[in-house]
Amino acid sequence: MAQIEKVTKQTDNRFVNLYHVEGKNRVGKPLHYYVASRAKTIEQMKLKTKVNRPDGVIIYSLYGENHDKVILVRQYRVTIDDYIYEFPAGLVEEGENYREAAVREMHEETGLTFHPLEAEACFEKPYFTTIGMTDESCASVYGYATGTISRKYMEESEEIEVVLADRKEVARILREENVAIMCAYQLMHFLKNEDPFYFLK
Numbered sequence: 001m002a003q004i005e006k007v008t009k010q011t012d013n014r015f016v017n018l019y020h021v022e023g024k025n026r027v028g029k030p031l032h033y034y035v036a037s038r039a040k041t042i043e044q045m046k047l048k049t050k051v052n053r054p055d056g057v058i059i060y061s062l063y064g065e066n067h068d069k070v071i072l073v074r075q076y077r078v079t080i081d082d083y084i085y086e087f088p089a090g091l092v093e094e095g096e097n098y099r100e101a102a103v104r105e106m107h108e109e110t111g112l113t114f115h116p117l118e119a120e121a122c123f124e125k126p127y128f129t130t131i132g133m134t135d136e137s138c139a140s141v142y143g144y145a146t147g148t149i150s151r152k153y154m155e156e157s158e159e160i161e162v163v164l165a166d167r168k169e170v171a172r173i174l175r176e177e178n179v180a181i182m183c184a185y186q187l188m189h190f191l192k193n194e195d196p197f198y199f200l201k
Contacts, residue, residue: 002031007042010034015091016134019045036134038091046135054126054139057101059088060186061114061145062196069164070190071145072173072183073109076159084178085163087186089138098124102141110162111150116143119200129182138182142197167191 005023019042021033038055039045046052061071072085090105092098099116106114119142126137149162165173170187173179179187190196 002026004031004047007045007047009042021047036136038136046137052126052128052137054092054098055136056089056091056138057098057105058138058140058182059102059106059114060140060142060196061088061106061112062143063112063145063164067144067196069166070170070187070196071106071110071112072163072165074161074163074177080178082178083159083161084180085173085183086180087183092139098126098139099141102143106145108153108155109158109160110145111152112145112147112162114141114143114145116141117197117200123200142200 003024004021006021008020008022010018010020016036016038017040019035019037019039021031021035023031025031035045035047037045042048059071063069063071071088073088074083074085076083088106088109090101090109092101096104102116103114106112124139124141126139128135128137130136149164151160154160163169167190170191174184174187174191186196189199
């Protein structure tokens with residue numbers, strides 16, 4: 001197993017920073033690795049704390065009287081200079097429970113009111129997003145949303161279109177559009193299962 005000997009912070013940004021990790025690899029040769037992290041200090045990085053606290057939350061929510069539509073956001077992302085379909089999501093604020101964050105983020109991004117379902121911890125616990133590049137992890141929250149779509153609470157920096165997609169539209173999106181991988185896997189289940197939340201039971 002590799003040994004980490006030194007971590008140096010390379011940037012000082014608000015939402016994400018780059019860290020240079022140095023040490024020895026499994027055969028004793030020099031190790032140089034770069035990690036993007038939501039941590040504001042080296043001491044807060046997961047490689048230091050060994051605690052997997054969720055940085056963010058992903059919201060898998062159904063909509064409509066028959067719960068036959070899934071709530072998606074079509075969002076512009078600078079990293080690809082294009083739009084991509086994702087679930088509503090956002091960062092968990094300091095001292096905030098991730099379920100509270102899910103309710104808040106759904107309202108901010110869509111104007112809708114989110115009603116979380118109870119789920120076993122294994123379905124909601126934070127999983128790592130892109131572990132080869134970042135220590136970021138996100139918890140998943142499942143439920144139903146009600147209300148009317150509104151852009152009133154959206155931040156100026158966000159370019160988001162809210163999409164209420166039925167199974168036909170989901171199939172088209174998977175075939176033709178950019179889709180975030182965490183969203184894509186769940187949409188595949190949504191396509192094929194009458195009860196998309198069957199795995200929670």
